[in-house]
Amino acid sequence: MSNTIRPRIFVQFLDKPSIDPTRGDMINELRFYKALMTFADVYYNDHLLLADGTLETVPDRLHPPSRDYDLYYVRANAELFKSLPHPKVTLALPYDAEMFAIADALIVTTQVWEDLLTTQSGVSKNNPFMSKWYPRTWSVSTKVINIRQSIDELFLRDIPAQDRFEGRAMTTGAQVFGFFGRVTEETIPQTLMTSIQRAQDRAEGSRPVLCGFAGHIQNGAPIPVGSLDLGKVPYTKMPVLLSACLGTLGQECADSSYLGSGKILDSMAVGTPVVSQRNLVREEQLGAEYPGLFDTQEDADEIVWRLCSDPSFGVELSDYLLERRSMFTPKANGAFIRNALETAQLLPLQENR
Amino acid sequence: MQLRRIVLTLVRKAAAPMISAGFIKRPTPLNLRFRIVESNTLISQKRYSDALDVIWELGQRNLAYPYIGQQIHKIAVYAQKHKDTEIIQKITRDILPAYQASSLKSTEFNKNKAYVCFLAEDWSGTQAALLTLEAGDVNIHNLLWDVHVKRVQLCAQSGEFEPEFQYLATLLDAQLKTNKMRTQAARMALSSLEYAQQLGQDEKTHAPLLTPSVLKLVSPESLRTITPSLPETLRSWIATDQVPRARVAAPSEAVAGNSPLKILLSSEANWNFLKEVSDVFEDAGIEVRFLPFEHIRRAIDQANKDDREHPTMVDMLYASGPFRTPQKEGYEMLEAAAPWATDLIEWCDVVFVEWWNAPAVWCSRYLPDDKALVVRCHSYEAFTTNPYFTNMQRIDGAIFIADHIREVFLNGFCEPGLALEKTKVIQNIRLLQHLSLSEKSEEAQFTLGLMQYSNWNKDPIFALDILEHLIEVDSRWTLRLVGTPWNATLSDFEQAYRTEFLAKLEPLKQNVIIDPFTRDVEAWRTKIGYILSTSRREGSHESIVEGMATGIIPVLRRWPFMKQFGAPESMFPGIPAFDTAQDAAQFILAQSQRTNREAYRASISEQTLKTYDASVAGPELIEYVQAVHQSVHAGVDT
Numbered sequence: 001m002s003n004t005i006r007p008r009i010f011v012q013f014l015d016k017p018s019i020d021p022t023r024g025d026m027i028n029e030l031r032f033y034k035a036l037m038t039f040a041d042v043y044y045n046d047h048l049l050l051a052d053g054t055l056e057t058v059p060d061r062l063h064p065p066s067r068d069y070d071l072y073y074v075r076a077n078a079e080l081f082k083s084l085p086h087p088k089v090t091l092a093l094p095y096d097a098e099m100f101a102i103a104d105a106l107i108v109t110t111q112v113w114e115d116l117l118t119t120q121s122g123v124s125k126n127n128p129f130m131s132k133w134y135p136r137t138w139s140v141s142t143k144v145i146n147i148r149q150s151i152d153e154l155f156l157r158d159i160p161a162q163d164r165f166e167g168r169a170m171t172t173g174a175q176v177f178g179f180f181g182r183v184t185e186e187t188i189p190q191t192l193m194t195s196i197q198r199a200q201d202r203a204e205g206s207r208p209v210l211c212g213f214a215g216h217i218q219n220g221a222p223i224p225v226g227s228l229d230l231g232k233v234p235y236t237k238m239p240v241l242l243s244a245c246l247g248t249l250g251q252e253c254a255d256s257s258y259l260g261s262g263k264i265l266d267s268m269a270v271g272t273p274v275v276s277q278r279n280l281v282r283e284e285q286l287g288a289e290y291p292g293l294f295d296t297q298e299d300a301d302e303i304v305w306r307l308c309s310d311p312s313f314g315v316e317l318s319d320y321l322l323e324r325r326s327m328f329t330p331k332a333n334g335a336f337i338r339n340a341l342e343t344a345q346l347l348p349l350q351e352n353r
Numbered sequence: 354m355q356l357r358r359i360v361l362t363l364v365r366k367a368a369a370p371m372i373s374a375g376f377i378k379r380p381t382p383l384n385l386r387f388r389i390v391e392s393n394t395l396i397s398q399k400r401y402s403d404a405l406d407v408i409w410e411l412g413q414r415n416l417a418y419p420y421i422g423q424q425i426h427k428i429a430v431y432a433q434k435h436k437d438t439e440i441i442q443k444i445t446r447d448i449l450p451a452y453q454a455s456s457l458k459s460t461e462f463n464k465n466k467a468y469v470c471f472l473a474e475d476w477s478g479t480q481a482a483l484l485t486l487e488a489g490d491v492n493i494h495n496l497l498w499d500v501h502v503k504r505v506q507l508c509a510q511s512g513e514f515e516p517e518f519q520y521l522a523t524l525l526d527a528q529l530k531t532n533k534m535r536t537q538a539a540r541m542a543l544s545s546l547e548y549a550q551q552l553g554q555d556e557k558t559h560a561p562l563l564t565p566s567v568l569k570l571v572s573p574e575s576l577r578t579i580t581p582s583l584p585e586t587l588r589s590w591i592a593t594d595q596v597p598r599a600r601v602a603a604p605s606e607a608v609a610g611n612s613p614l615k616i617l618l619s620s621e622a623n624w625n626f627l628k629e630v631s632d633v634f635e636d637a638g639i640e641v642r643f644l645p646f647e648h649i650r651r652a653i654d655q656a657n658k659d660d661r662e663h664p665t666m667v668d669m670l671y672a673s674g675p676f677r678t679p680q681k682e683g684y685e686m687l688e689a690a691a692p693w694a695t696d697l698i699e700w701c702d703v704v705f706v707e708w709w710n711a712p713a714v715w716c717s718r719y720l721p722d723d724k725a726l727v728v729r730c731h732s733y734e735a736f737t738t739n740p741y742f743t744n745m746q747r748i749d750g751a752i753f754i755a756d757h758i759r760e761v762f763l764n765g766f767c768e769p770g771l772a773l774e775k776t777k778v779i780q781n782i783r784l785l786q787h788l789s790l791s792e793k794s795e796e797a798q799f800t801l802g803l804m805q806y807s808n809w810n811k812d813p814i815f816a817l818d819i820l821e822h823l824i825e826v827d828s829r830w831t832l833r834l835v836g837t838p839w840n841a842t843l844s845d846f847e848q849a850y851r852t853e854f855l856a857k858l859e860p861l862k863q864n865v866i867i868d869p870f871t872r873d874v875e876a877w878r879t880k881i882g883y884i885l886s887t888s889r890r891e892g893s894h895e896s897i898v899e900g901m902a903t904g905i906i907p908v909l910r911r912w913p914f915m916k917q918f919g920a921p922e923s924m925f926p927g928i929p930a931f932d933t934a935q936d937a938a939q940f941i942l943a944q945s946q947r948t949n950r951e952a953y954r955a956s957i958s959e960q961t962l963k964t965y966d967a968s969v970a971g972p973e974l975i976e977y978v979q980a981v982h983q984s985v986h987a988g989v990d991t
Contacts, residue, residue, distance in 0.1 A: 165628040169618070172697060173642035210693055226692045229651055 007070035038334030128254035155269035167244030178245035195304040250276025273317035401432040422468030514545040518586035539671035562736035576764040590674025617701035619644035629782035633971040646712040652691035683719035709734035717744040732892025735762040750981035757920035788902040790958040802881035805836040815887040818934030904954035
């Protein structure tokens with residue numbers, strides 16, 4: 001039995017006193033916390049976070065740390081961040097010059113993002129992602145740590161037969177390509193919309209091919225006629241819905257080129273093939289050799305059509321993803337994060353604790 | 354100057370009859386405009402009484418001055434917003450009598466009078482004044498509508514809906530049909546049905562027949578009073594909604610035997626009992642796809658948001674008679690809003706709707722004639738308003754999972770109603786084989802079990818009563834309750850029942866075990882020797898059937914609110930049922946004395962599998978659906 005003392009990590013998101021695990025912005029935070037929990041005791045707003053993502057007691061206001069912590073992580077709360085002792089880290093987004101200057105490290109979720117901050121000059125002008133989130137000129141003089149994204153355990157559980165049936169019913173029994181998350185003009189992958197349209201034409205007479213959207217649809221978003229609006233699906237139902245899809249579609253927007261995508265990992269977790277435009281982040285998460293990545297419209301058409309017409313291709317992609325998901329489980333990612341924090345000397349090495 | 358005055362006088366004299374007749378508008382006096390500006394200034398200063406005085410000073414000079422009524426209305430609206438109630442009193446006391454007494458007939462006078470009567474809540478005066486006016490005036494139209502809405506609110510309290518349905522009909526005759534009226538017609542129909550279903554009680558809920566005080570009054574006779582007590586106009590509208598399907602001549606490929614039958618399973622969002630149905634169909638080589646109605650509802654309502662001319666889903670479901678969306682138009686609307694849905698409908702031979710709720714109503718109204726429509730009713734739906742909005746003539750087959758539910762349904766909506774020959778009772782499709790006779794723990798022989806106990810309908814107090822009688826004989830008797838605990842947000846009624854339950858429980862605590870909700874019901878059942886059905890109302894009471902499959906002895910209360918419909922005996926033929934806890938306890942004691950207990954348990958299990966398993970109901974279901982489909986194309990009744 002190990003005598004190792006688990007480090008204590010203080011975490012805080014915005015000025016929210018408690019955690020609402022169903023909120024979109026909190027979902028990714030909670031995944032990070034759960035990865036931390038695999039090797040540390042995590043306290044949100046100074047209250048112990050339990051395995052199910054709830055707090056031991058639910059506070060109704062912000063509490064300053066009542067004990068010493070080994071590490072402080074705060075996202076988007078400059079006032080609190082400034083008041084905390086070291087070592088402290090923050091997410092490298094949104095840009096906050098003051099927070100960035102006093103942080104012992106900046107947290108990013110992908111290698112591509114880390115490279116961007118550590119190797120590029122501080123001018124955002126020609127990069128849509130940087131000009132969206134960072135000022136015209138910026139500087140990062142501190143360490144940058146990639147924590148990767150984690151799969152939520154929810155997506156790793158077996159799906160009961162009744163739930164699988166409901167997923168099939170919700171998607172009509174058609175061959176549905178799902179697009180999940182905010183649906184806006186910016187996020188909809190137009191290349192894939194075209195590919196699906198072409199597959200629909202080719203599939204005439206056999207099982208229909210549909211594009212399904214789940215989540216908030218912005219007014220005027222260019223959704224193809226005949227798409228299935230799946231509505232706002234509760235987070236707990238997402239694994240069922242994902243597994244009912246023939247494939248899921250990766251976003252094509254500036255953010256998706258750098259931030260990574262929890263949705264891609266969700267799909268990977270349940271073994272539903274992802275079809276996405278190739279970029280460095282997608283290669284980082286899915287692997288450069290993943291057969292669902294495309295460079296051209298013709299490639300996209302081919303992948304979509306093969307998924308519709310050749311079940312063995314879907315199985316091949318599914319098997320690939322199920323094998324790869326082990327990299328992103330909370331446990332695997334926890335080990336990765338711990339190693340990164342120890343290497344950056346933000347946590348003492350395990351053998352010294 | 355003198356000449357100008359003479360000319361103006363002549364023009365005014367010439368125009369007077371035309372103004373009175375409403376052909377031309379009276380010119381707005383400059384003085385009036387100043388006064389309106391002045392009153393607006395006073396409104397902005399929240400001096401509503403002064404603002405009213407300024408306008409009424411003019412009004413007293415001429416009740417037909419234009420804009421007087423509109424301005425009074427404006428002052429009153431602002432005053433009401435700021436909780437100034439004196440203005441309405443002043444209008445009612447000083448202004449209304451002047452308009453009521455006047456015999457003027459001009460358009461402007463009637464407009465003013467309509468506003469004043471409206472503010473003073475003289476509805477008939479408002480309506481009379483408004484109906485003399487031209488249809489195209491938006492302000493008048495809005496006012497007309499406000500009057501109607503106000504009156505409907507009053508109707509909902511008194512139950513006197515008929516005048517308002519007639520009023521809608523009057524507006525229709527005056528060619529004043531609008532989208533708002535369609536929605537209002539739908540809501541009024543729902544409200545008046547709910548009112549009729551209250552059976553004279555004060556309960557105001559969306560499912561009156563399921564509220565305890567009303568449920569107590571439910572009987573075949575009381576249900577048959579609902580339709581006749583509806584407003585006459587609504588009844589006639591509902592009657593016109595009963596449109597027979599067109600005869601379908603050309604047999605489908607499936608009828609001809611050239612291709613497998615294609616069934617489209619539809620449900621709003623609850624797919625709980627459909628997996629087994631789907632499996633039964635697919636195992637028989639029938640092709641199955643799904644029509645999730647929640648997606649259709651979203652698409653239709655989005656179309657309404659994009660274009661208010663489109664009906665909402667509520668309009669499509671509940672607007673009746675002249676306000677009902679025609680079948681073809683409704684279907685085309687779906688095609689535009691959700692083409693994937695009409696593609697699915699085109700694909701299938703039969704639409705099988707699970708639950709007699711919105712999807713059943715929608716399909717009965719808008720499904721193309723060449724599609725067979727089968728609806729399956731479980732239990733609660735028979736107590737709702739949905740059957741009244743269903744085009745029963747378009748239902749090709751109606752499946753009920755229990756005979757007494759069919760009885761409730763047929764008695765509830767009886768004019769013209771659903772033809773008995775179109776109905777069939779087919780047990781729920783259950784896979785019971787995996788539940789076959791199981792070993793019981795030693796404690797089971799003295800243990801009663803009740804599942805999902807925590808509500809008034811399940812009546813756990815009745816179970817405690819049974820236990821009390823048993824303990825008098827032998828203190829080893831135990832009652833196990835399992836399920837989710839009492840809901841945190843109970844109604845006052847349920848709260849009172851819970852308090853009563855806890856008081857009854859207190860002296861029996863030693864003999865009662867409350868188990869938390871579990872997914873492992875099979876493990877829980879091994880501890881149970883007698884499974885209780887103590888409910889006041891049930892459909893098929895699945896936990897009893899499943900318990901019986903494992904050899905647990907069923908103890909049935911004669912469900913008090915269903916016994917007039919033949920339950921529970923019709924659901925559980927051959928199994929004794931009891932009206933009192935004492936009788937039930939006597940039965941249990943007699944069973945506990947059985948010498949051949951294990952053989953008896955085995956016979957219960959065997960009989961249950963023979964009667965209630967999917968291997969029996971599955972083929973019945975397939976045969977029925979196929980027969981319905983063939984009858985549609987053969988043009989004969991099932």
